[in-house]
Structure formats: C-alpha cells, structure tokens
Amino acid sequence: MTGLRVRGLRVSFGASVVVDGVDLDVAPGECLAIVGESGAGKTLAARALLGLTPADAVVTADELEVDGVDARTLGERGWRRMRGARVALVSQDALVSLDPLRRIGAEVAEPLRLHEPGMRRAARRARVHDLLADVALPEPRRRARQYPHELSGGQRQRALIASALAAEPAILIADEPTTALDATVQARVLDLLRGIADGGVAVVLISHDLAAVRRVADRIAVMREGGFVETGTAADVLGDPRHPYTRALVDAARHEPRAVSTADGPPAVTVRHVSKTFDRPAVRDVSLEVPAGRTLAVVGESGSGKTTLARMIVGATRPDAGEVRIGGVEWGSGHDAALRRRVQFVHQNPLGAFDPRWSVGRSLREALAAGGVPRAERPAAVAALLAEVGLDPGLARRRPAQLSGGQRQRAAIARALAPAPDILVLDEPVSALDPTVRERVLALLHRLQQERGLTMLFVSHDLDVVASVADEVVVMQDGAVVEAGATAAVFAVPQHPFTRELLAAR
Template sequence: MSAALELQGLRIAFDGASVVDGVSLTVAPGECVAIVGESGAGKSLTARALLGLTPTDADVHVDRLVIDGTDAAALGEREWRKLRGARIGLVSQDALVSLDPLQRIGAEIAEPLRLHGIVHGRTALAERVRSLLARVWMPDAERRIRQYPHELSGGQRQRALIASAIAADPAVLVADEPTTALDATVQARVLDLLREIADTGTAVVFISHDFAAVRRLADRVLVMRRGEVVESGPVADVLGRPQHEYTRQLIAATMHEPRVSSSAASAPVLAVVEASKSFGEVPAVVAASFSVAEGRTLGVVGESGSGKTTLARMIVGVEQPDEGTLRWIGDRRVQLVHQNPLGAFDPRWTVGRSLREALEAGGVPRARRAARVAALLAEVDLDPALADRRPAALSGGQRQRAAIARALAAEPEVLVLDEPVSALDPSVRERILGLLTRLQQERGLTMILVSHDLDVVGAVADDIIVMQDGRIVEQGATGDVFSAPQHPFTRELLDASGTVTP
C-alpha cells in the first residue's frame, strides 16, 4: 500500500539558524505516527510544513513531500488552498482560537464542504454536518449546531474542530497538541476518537509532548530534539526499550510511582468542616470536609469545574465559604503560587522589583532586600542576575521558579500551588517538582497542590482528595487511593491518565 504522506529531508531555518534539520517520515493509510518532543524541538513547525503553513520569514527546503499522491514540495499558496481540507486537514491545540467566534458550529463544519464543492444544497449540508458531529460523538448535536464556540466546553470545541478537519474526508489528518489543555477523561475520549479516525483509513500525524497520550494512540513515534529526530520506531519499542538518553529522560519525567510517605501522625494545620461556596445559583464547592497535616503535601485533584480552584481560593482567604468553616490551627502564614506566573507578575516590573515588593510587605528592612532577592533566586536554582529581567524575558520554567521565590519571600509555613506545572514541558516539570520537594524538606513547608494531572499529584502528594462537581468523592493517603480507588470517578481518572511503559 502506498503512503498517504511522504516527507523527506525537511529543513527549516530563520536568519540562517536551523530549527528543523533533515526530518523525514511516512504515514500509511490507517496509521498514526506521533512526533514527540519538548518546546523548541521543531515538532509544530514540522506539522505546519506538512500543510504549507510555515511562517513567511522561514527558509524552507524539502527533498520530497507527497500528500495523497500529490507532489506538494513546490506548491504555491493557490495550490495549497485546494489541498488543505480536501487532502490534508489540521486540528490545532487551541480550538477556541481556531474556530471562528462569529460563526455557529454548524456553519464552521459546513465551510470546507462548500469551499471544496463536496456537498451542495442547504438540506444536504445540514445532513452531512449532523453526520460528522455523530462521528465525533458530539453530545446533543442538534443543539451544538446552533451554538457559538464560546458556548461549548473545551472537549466539545475540540470535537467540533475535528469534525471540521475531517469534513472533506482528507487522506491525512495532522493533530497538533490537540489534547494538551483538556482534562484527563476528556483527553482520553479525544484520543479514542482520533484512533477511530485512523482505524477507518485516515493517516494521522499526532504532535505531542505527552508520552502517555502517544502510547494510547500511535503506532509509531519520532522523538525530536533541537530540530532533529533522535529516535524513531514502533511505539512499544521506543517506550519500552528507549535507546537515546533524551528519550529515556522524557519518559522518566512523565512516569512516577505514587509517593510513599511516613504514616506517622502529624498535627493538623488546617481543618475544613462542611465548607460550601456558590456563585449565584451554581454550587462550586459542596460540603467539603478534610484536614491538612503539618509538613505534608495534600493533593487536590479533579477536572475543570470540579471546584478545586475555588477550594484553593477559600484556603488562602480570597473567597469566603457561604456555609461551613475553614479553621487554621495557630497563626499560619499562607502564600499562593498561581497557575500562570506571567499573568501573576506585573509585566512592567523586573523580577527583582517584584521580589523586593514582597520582602517589603514582609517587613524586611530596605538594606537587606537586595541580598535577600539574590538568596531567594539562588534557593529556587535561578541565577541572581535574572533579577534584572522582566517576566516576559524568562522561560516558562524560570517564571515558575521566580513565582515560587516571591511566595517564599513572606516566609510562609503553607504554600498553596494552583496547577503550578500544567503549562511546562515534562523535563522542566520534573525539575520544578524536585524543587518543591527539596524546599518542603529544607523549610518544613506544608503544601496544598491543586492539579488535574494525577501523575503530578502522585509524585509529590502524601495525601489526596478527589473532587467531582464540587464534592469530595474520595480522600486518603495517595498510595492507597492510587492502588485501591473506591469511587468510580477516581477509577475513571486513573484509567484515563494512562501509563507510559508497556
């Protein structure tokens, strides 16, 4: 069987600097090939080159590019427009950005059918749109057809985007990080959908940094680093017997055994009893009861809308419960580390100025602040010279370390971390988790870690509470919950999170 997609010798450079160097791959009909790597590896640029969508200032060279029998190596934009959608489709990471906010979902899906002259007539178009939504398992499809993108959940938007991408029945589907922003169970459903699309004969190229997702979906995998493919082969071989050190590092960073902690009783620092919070008529947290032990880490896990962030905001005092109590035992200094450090810092200020402000609020004399800024940055493994930079000039991992340093400036006894590593690459995430573990040991911190990622929670949490629709459905020691989950939702989360190794 001839390949649906054949790429040989792709090279992409900006101002003479190579960012993709000699990438080649083939994908047969019905096969899914994953390209995995961290930010800057060149995987998304490779995906864009498959659709003729590289930036205008990029110098692109390819020895061979054949898409469904069409030589696309030297196509101009006019020819590419005929090919995109009809022969090769794209599913992007951010469906909210990719979908037209002014078009209803039904019109969005019908557009490629009209553009390529595949279906004519309003009745035929409407029927085809319904058929496509049924194929992507869209719940309540008749209602979704009339809605705008912002009215759909993240998973529903991604299904709509996939339906639009496969509307013209392309031979090749490129999925560029299509599940990165989704909860574990929603991610699992989207991956199953992509696998079903591949099984019906479509060649799928799956771009990701998530090895667990790759294992669930792909037949073969290419591992990219700094623009080059460092390892490739069948998924079971590469993940089960990785040959390259970089591949081994990536796999290790996405695979943790649940934390084993001492069962010795610690005095509670926080007792929460029947705490509830609603916004209007919508309950966010319902009758939550739990305690946080001194010197331990409590993981709060759940999907979007489960109430975990509202609970965290009540813990730090930003929100007050409508009913019930949150009682600190003793006078505890509590600090919050936000999910998005770029949004948490004042973009006009240098990192050093933000830290000095935090030290001033904590009562540190002016004469000692410069030395304390340097010491705080060193404590989180940052070069003190970075104090002179603004947040936008730092990498994601550096910004998160700076955010932790600012929280430590107040000498807290309790750190509340809201999705602190969700936007980071696996190896960067691993280093941040290691940093948090070290800081806890050195400072005797109590930590509350909010996350939708069970692997992250399992790596650092001693105890765990699982939330669904505002309620705590399960709680206990992390090892016990992971090894013998009692609630069906916990079991669903664990199953959806998948494993990396065979």
C-alpha cells in the same frame, strides 16, 4: 489516499536552522507521534506540512508529498486548496483556535463552504450535526448553536476535531491536542484520534506527553534540536529506548510513589462544610484537613470544583457557607492580612500571572514588600529567592516572556515564597511543562517542602504526578468530595466508581 512522505525537510530563519533533515512517512490508517521538549522543532516541522510556517521562514525538502501532491512548489493559494481538503490541523488551544464570535456549527461548516461550495444549506447543517455526533459531542444540535465559551475544554477540542474532519482530509495533524485536559477527557480525545486513524486517516500527533503517545501511536519519532534522534514502533521506543535523550524522556515520565510523610503536626488548613454557588453549585459541603508539613492533592475533572476550593483556601473567594481556617484562624475574622502572608498561590499559567510589562525582579520586589521586607534588603532577597529555586539571579532583569516555561514556573514559585509562607496552594503547576522540566520542578517543590517545612495543597488532573507528590488525595466530582484517603490506598483500591474511572484513564 496515499498519506504523507517527507525527505530532507529543512526550516531555517536566516542562518539559524531550526528543523534539519527530517524524514518521515505516515500511511493511511497509521498514527505517528513526534515527541520532544519545547524548542525541539516539533510544531515548526508540523506547520511546514501545512504551509503555515512564518513568512520569514525558508522551507526546503527533497520530497514533500501530501496525499499524493508534491507540495514543495505550492504558493499560498495552492496551500489553501490543500488545507482542510487533504491535510488538516487540530491545534493545542481550542479556545484560541475557535472564533469566540461564531457559533460552533458555523465553525464546523466553514471547511464545507470552502471545499464543497455546491452543498445546499440544509445538507451542510445535517453534515455538521453528523460530524459533531461522530466526535461524540453530546446533544450535537444544541452544541451547534452554542459559542465556544459555552463548551467545556474537552467539548471544544472535539468541536475543533470535527471542523478538521469536515472536508474528509487524508491527513490529520494534531498539535498537543490534550494538553491541560483532565485524565478522563484526555482519554476520550485520544481514543477519538485512534479511531480516526483506524478509519483510514494518516494521523501525526505532536506531543510531549509520553502517556498520551503510548495510548494512541503506532510509531514514534523523537525530536531534539531540529532532528530525529530515534524512530521506531511505540513499543520499542518506549519499552527499550536506545538514544540517551529518549531514555531521559522515558525516565522522566516514570514517577516513583512518594514515601508518606511522617509529619504529624496540627492542621495547617482546615475546611469545614464549605459550599459555593455561582450560576450553579461549584463546591458542595466539602470538609478536609491538611496537617502541617504534608501534601494533599485535589483531583477531578474540569468543573468539579477543584480551583474554586483552592481559591477559598487562599482567601481569594469567600464561601457561601462553612469555614476555612489557616492554622486555626478563620478567613474573615479580622486577620486576613496576616493570613495572606501565610498562604500563597501558584498559578497554572505563570505567563498570565505575571505582569508582562514588569521584570521578574520587580514582581519579586513587590511580593517582598507585601511580606514586610525593608526596601534596602529587597535586591539581595530577590537574588536569594531566585537562587533558591535554581535560577540565575541575572534573570531578574528579564520580563516573563523572555523566560522558558520551566523558568517562569520557578519564578512564580519564588514569588510565592517571598512572604515566607507556611502553605503553598498550587493549581496545575506542571501540566503544560515538558517531562524533564516537570520533574525538575517537582523535585524543587519536594526540596523546598523539606527545607522550609511547607504544607502543600496540590490541584492536579495528572494522577501519575499526584501519586509521586501527595501524602493524601481528595477526589472531587460535581463540587463534592466522593473519596478521600492516603494516596497509595486510594490508588490501589479505589472505592468510588468515578475514582476508578479516573485511574483507568491514566
């Protein structure tokens, strides 16, 4: 295995140059991380190393050597022989990348069928089981028979890695492989990638998460506007960044602990002995209070019950037992219409939460109508809401897909503010955002809380973010609260083993 060598990589669309003059080397056994914000060109550069750029892209390079093969003149047939066998891809969204109609075993076996057609079926099946075991997927024989939707997010990502490794490629390109995964699951996937590199594979990690990069990378290349602005060892780039853009990224990943709020009003949210069961118990006997004007964070792994609890607090899901009160008024007591104006929900994925056919302005006008704002006053109110969250009122004419990720999240917050709520419930509101964009959104939320006196319930798996935004924290595992208290105290001296595991995975 000879790894990867690239000189002068350039990707353009007509007169627009998106990747310009990129040089990189990745040796067997090494992990290079390419970091930068959305639109920097990271993913397009990585796709060029796999021959997967869009049809209208023009790719040129002075050198493009993939595991000893000059890939500059390869056509689609040549790239098909390369992909999987010499260079493989692990995508960001395993649920999209895995065929929902195929079992996991068939997905992992696909590269073996393509690149080792002489392998017998029994040997292929045994190899699939070994691969699933190698990526630490529990019960590999059972998982091989399951469909992607039957696996958790971390399990799907491991299955995708197993599929990428099936034909023993020399180079593995992982494009944002841990985005939106819980802290402990993310740590396991990153440790797996580090182990793959230590086993002799050249690994290229594409990420905007500097904490993830710190854990796994030997070297870092910082990308901005299509080119590298800084390269070096992980310790040098993260510990002593030289370029102003790198310093901005590193600073955005450092969260200062939040000063505890002095707000000491009556409870804005009261949850008493709440339980909810679907096919299994999702929330089990949970109780909590959020004083008015304060922020409570709910943390835990996927499946711990965080989102179900949040949905019960906003009245979208009714508990099987217990009660949820908003300002002392219980859901289901005949005042639900009024309560829905008082508590609003901000989704993790605003692109999925907005109607793609509607302009942002129309979505905001609908929310204002639900809040009782007269029709004649709505255009001015839309402009005021957008200005309040730091957006140009002219963006009201655009559809959600025409906004950046940070702009969409701000628009989602504006829509939640339209009915003038007392309480915001935010479900992973910054998990998929770039570091600097994330910091701007967090600063916006802090300002809005101060100006409007908002109470916030913040659902997140990012413990560094939680440390900077929350007054109190609740830790959930398997539907139950296992630890609760002031954020600083819980993080400094965690009492429960699961809390200690979460904090160790930061």
